[in-house]
Amino acid sequence: MLSLQDTLGVIHREIQAIQYPKTPSGLYEPIAYLLTLKGKKLRPAFTLLACNLYREDIEAAIRPALAWEIFHNFTLMHDDVMDKAELRRGQPTVHKKWSENTAILSGDAMLILSYIFMTKSLAEHLKPLLDLFSLTATEICEGQQYDMEFEQRLDVSEPEYIEMIRLKTAVMLGACLRTGAIIGGANETDRQNLYDFGIYLGIAFQIKDDLLDVYGNPDVFGKKTGGDILCNKKTYLLINALNSANITDKAELLKWLACDDKPEEKIIAVRSLYDKLAIPEKANETIRIFYEKALMALQAVSVDENKKKVLENIAKELMEREF
Amino acid sequence: MLSLQDTLGVIHREIQAIQYPKTPSGLYEPIAYLLTLKGKKLRPAFTLLACNLYREDIEAAIRPALAWEIFHNFTLMHDDVMDKAELRRGQPTVHKKWSENTAILSGDAMLILSYIFMTKSLAEHLKPLLDLFSLTATEICEGQQYDMEFEQRLDVSEPEYIEMIRLKTAVMLGACLRTGAIIGGANETDRQNLYDFGIYLGIAFQIKDDLLDVYGNPDVFGKKTGGDILCNKKTYLLINALNSANITDKAELLKWLACDDKPEEKIIAVRSLYDKLAIPEKANETIRIFYEKALMALQAVSVDENKKKVLENIAKELMEREF
Numbered sequence: 001m002l003s004l005q006d007t008l009g010v011i012h013r014e015i016q017a018i019q020y021p022k023t024p025s026g027l028y029e030p031i032a033y034l035l036t037l038k039g040k041k042l043r044p045a046f047t048l049l050a051c052n053l054y055r056e057d058i059e060a061a062i063r064p065a066l067a068w069e070i071f072h073n074f075t076l077m078h079d080d081v082m083d084k085a086e087l088r089r090g091q092p093t094v095h096k097k098w099s100e101n102t103a104i105l106s107g108d109a110m111l112i113l114s115y116i117f118m119t120k121s122l123a124e125h126l127k128p129l130l131d132l133f134s135l136t137a138t139e140i141c142e143g144q145q146y147d148m149e150f151e152q153r154l155d156v157s158e159p160e161y162i163e164m165i166r167l168k169t170a171v172m173l174g175a176c177l178r179t180g181a182i183i184g185g186a187n188e189t190d191r192q193n194l195y196d197f198g199i200y201l202g203i204a205f206q207i208k209d210d211l212l213d214v215y216g217n218p219d220v221f222g223k224k225t226g227g228d229i230l231c232n233k234k235t236y237l238l239i240n241a242l243n244s245a246n247i248t249d250k251a252e253l254l255k256w257l258a259c260d261d262k263p264e265e266k267i268i269a270v271r272s273l274y275d276k277l278a279i280p281e282k283a284n285e286t287i288r289i290f291y292e293k294a295l296m297a298l299q300a301v302s303v304d305e306n307k308k309k310v311l312e313n314i315a316k317e318l319m320e321r322e323f
Numbered sequence: 324m325l326s327l328q329d330t331l332g333v334i335h336r337e338i339q340a341i342q343y344p345k346t347p348s349g350l351y352e353p354i355a356y357l358l359t360l361k362g363k364k365l366r367p368a369f370t371l372l373a374c375n376l377y378r379e380d381i382e383a384a385i386r387p388a389l390a391w392e393i394f395h396n397f398t399l400m401h402d403d404v405m406d407k408a409e410l411r412r413g414q415p416t417v418h419k420k421w422s423e424n425t426a427i428l429s430g431d432a433m434l435i436l437s438y439i440f441m442t443k444s445l446a447e448h449l450k451p452l453l454d455l456f457s458l459t460a461t462e463i464c465e466g467q468q469y470d471m472e473f474e475q476r477l478d479v480s481e482p483e484y485i486e487m488i489r490l491k492t493a494v495m496l497g498a499c500l501r502t503g504a505i506i507g508g509a510n511e512t513d514r515q516n517l518y519d520f521g522i523y524l525g526i527a528f529q530i531k532d533d534l535l536d537v538y539g540n541p542d543v544f545g546k547k548t549g550g551d552i553l554c555n556k557k558t559y560l561l562i563n564a565l566n567s568a569n570i571t572d573k574a575e576l577l578k579w580l581a582c583d584d585k586p587e588e589k590i591i592a593v594r595s596l597y598d599k600l601a602i603p604e605k606a607n608e609t610i611r612i613f614y615e616k617a618l619m620a621l622q623a624v625s626v627d628e629n630k631k632k633v634l635e636n637i638a639k640e641l642m643e644r645e646f
Binding site: 021023024026027078081082101104105107108109111112113115116119123126127130131134137138141142144145146148149 | 344424428431435449464
């Protein structure tokens with residue numbers, strides 16, 4: 001059995017070993033830059049760990065795992081352009097360091113590169129892995145589209161929000177696990193249960209992220225809290241506040257949404273409204289529900305309990321994190 | 324034997340028949356919009372015609388042919404953002420009609436869609452077709468990168484320019500033909516000769532395009548000539564003028580490159596310099612050389628002469644066009 005640390009070691013080594021063409025360096029340098037920024041590398045680890053549930057030798061899963069990590073970073077490169085983000089993992093985003101055109105084109109090359117890695121899977125798995133990859137990739141685009149559309153709306157419902165984060169965030173975790181399960185030789189029931197584990201965990205993870213952005217400990221969280229409030233991001237907290245506030249509170253909330261010149265006061269005021277409306281409690285309850293669904297799905301995977309501990313512990317740490 | 328018209332009929336029918344998910348419509352409408360704009364549809368026709376050289380039944384080539392057309396349109400959607408183009412085939416570009424973010428994201432979904440269509444090829448062809456597709460797609464990104472880098476340079480050599488248009492334009496034509504040849508069952512020599520036919524034709528085609536933008540008959544060409552001159556595009560004509568002008572002519576040319584407030588005079592002046600330096604003659608000679616290389620490659624393809632007429636005629640029409 002491999003530990004999370006073992007798999008991360010493999011992934012770091014393989015990412016460092018990627019050979020890019022020497023020219024045009026303007027196309028390839030941004031790809032290497034983003035891929036080697038410090039990051040959790042959770043997605044490729046999931047692929048390797050899921051494979052490892054069924055077989056000791058995870059060699060065949062390495063390139064598909066990298067395909068997912070490259071794909072994930074492609075989405076970050078393009079999303080950062082669309083969101084006009086200046087920092088990624090504490091470093092300048094590609095479009096800030098180079099240019100928007102560079103981020104668009106290097107992102108395209110990165111999406112193609114992710115397919116190149118996925119195509120290097122064993123012939124017997126090629127078709128199912130590519131079908132899963134393309135389906136999931138399309139869903140992630142749909143999730144980003146909904147996320148952008150939500151920016152223009154004040155009436156996003158909770159189910160709509162959950163569906164958006166399922167598409168934008170959770171399906172990739174599910175698909176990474178399913179990829180490993182396919183390569184490992186799992187039966188269809190196990191594949192689906194591992195996929196569901198990833199989906200539920202991904203949803204819980206994203207709502208936790210929304211919560212930490214407002215209530216996280218800034219010393220541990222590593223960035224100032226309140227960023228989502230300042231840019232009026234339609235998080236789980238904001239859509240629930242908009243949907244549950246009475247007329248007076250909603251007017252107050254809308255007033256703060258329209259305000260962009262008093263950042264400190266805005267964060268405090270919106271956080272107070274969230275507190276008053278018991279939004280953190282609601283968020284924690286939803287996180288708990290999805291976390292338990294995730295654990296139940298993992299429970300149903302028909303391999304030795306001991307082998308599943310590594311995935312269970314990752315889930316637990318994600319849920320207990322304060323950053 | 325199918326005619327060009329036959330294949331175009333198939334392609335139009337299949338493009339109309341593509342079923343997009345209903346939601347999010349903001350993601351899929353721009354894809355359908357761009358794909359159904361009037362266009363030559365030459366690339367998928369090449370795939371079907373190349374396949375038809377070897378077998379009557381071209382069914383297996385249809386989805387890979389569509390993959391190329393979808394991929395081609397993805398490059399147009401993103402290139403138009405990068406070039407800040409306002410019109411495409413006489414209609415507003417996607418980023419003008421919707422937004423830049425829409426063009427980025429729908430373009431991404433379109434690139435994924437092209438892989439979905441390519442993955443629908445027969446199992447026996449899946450790996451070679453995907454390898455060809457990804458390699459070519461990467462080369463096209465490299466071509467676009469060189470094209471953007473050339474905008475910042477005044478010292479682009481002719482070989483550098485030819486290499487750029489080989490990557491940006493020609494490899495796709497070659498790969499479309501090779502795709503059809505693979506599916507048709509051609510041997511490796513034929514595959515390579517058809518690929519070379521596409522490469523040489525593509526290079527000749529692009530230089531012809533550069534020439535027509537300055538010297539085309541505007542009544543036939545369908546758009547005003549001189550657009551490339553106005554935006555200082557590094558065309559075959561401009562890089563050759565920069566490289567062959569004496570000090571006086573080069574100073575004159577650089578003066579006009581720096582001028583952006585006298586469009587009519589700029590076009591006339593730069594065209595006069597091209598004439599003086601015999602650039603059109605040089606361009607026509609280079610076009611002729613590549614056109615003949617294309618015909619020689621086609622000649623070497625080991626199928627009945629009659630069958631090859633359709634490709635030969637397309638090449639001839641492309642070279643004789645005044646638009």
